[in-house]
Amino acid sequence: MSYSVDARGYYGKFGGAYIPEMLFPNVEELRTRYLEIMHEESFQREFKKLLKDYVGRPSPLYLAERLSEKVGAQVYLKREDLNHTGAHKINNTVGQILMAQRLGKTRIIAETGAGQHGVATATVCALKGIECIVYMGAVDIERQAPNVSRMKMLGAEVRPANSGSKTLKDATNEAIRDWINNPQDTHYIIGSVVGPHPYPDMVSRFQSVISEECQWQLNEKIGRSHPDIIVACVGGGSNAAGIYYHYLDNPKVRLVAVEAAGLGIHSGESAATSVLGSAGIIHGSKTLLMQTADGQIVEPYSISAGLDYPGIGPLHAHLIDTGRAEAISITDDEAIHASFELSRSEGIIPALESAHAFAALDKLSYQPNEVILINLSGRGDKDLSTFIKYLDRYAPNQ
């Protein structure tokens, strides 16, 4: 079984490039050039230098001792929360801004839902002095005011999408329209392992630095380069793809993908794509997505904005379809509980997305002392206004 993308851009049954004719030249230019550019020595040198000096890599691998004791396993945390801008997303935007430069592009567009990818994109555009336009649903602009201010402070233009539900999918439509109208000078930075080929593969490769580091860091700490189990949350799937990447072909490593069940898998307010989804086309690729009987996308819901997505990347659809990865769904309440648990047992406030991965520890079967590697994809500062609502429940006397 292969877990790499094939020459046609597929992972098994999933992937491909289902795009409007007018977008073909843009995607084709990227498809024919991305690997050659990524393999250039000068590209690798600059990418690695920025990851080290600007992002702050390698991110630590940390043995969470009190948590380990509590669950009866050795739990290691990959600290992507310590990256510049607070999450793994910057690994990808640094890679793509260098790609854009080498393709001769002078203008960057992106779409964002909660604003995290928009901030990571605006950051690297400021770093390189490149024009940046971020499309965002008008409703999301209201809901995510701090990230809108961050993007503006970094010099990006935030353009509202006023059609449809005025959220992420509408912002995506605007970004695609922009790219069709500006094929020569513009690169579209997609923020996860989604979209038409070659985006899922390109973004996986940029994020694969996570598992590359885990290999030598585990070797230093436990004398072997692989864990027994890897747990990561999945919105589109980029932090999971990054931490799985170098272990995909090692059958000794169990892969666990954690999705957001929102108010409950069957509550009608959920984002548990692997359970509720079926094959269809979203954002230019064939994958699992939540849709009605006649193929309309179902609005997803999760307390965590980064997991609030109606599909998953085609790699993850393939991993789950073939049984290579196990999927676990976690509700809002379980994720909140895990956020407070990690804060108190380790002194680390996780992003709500990452908290879903920690909550999965309670639902997972494993042997005593097995090595469990959890991707701590981001820090929780951005979620403080949500946590505040639960302080009374978890800290009534303080």
Ligand SMILES: *Cc1c(COP(=O)(O)O)cnc(C)c1O
């Ligand atoms: C955006 C985000 C996610 C979800 O995106 P993936 O592509 O699935 O990784 C997860 N964690 C954090 C902290 C995020 O900001």
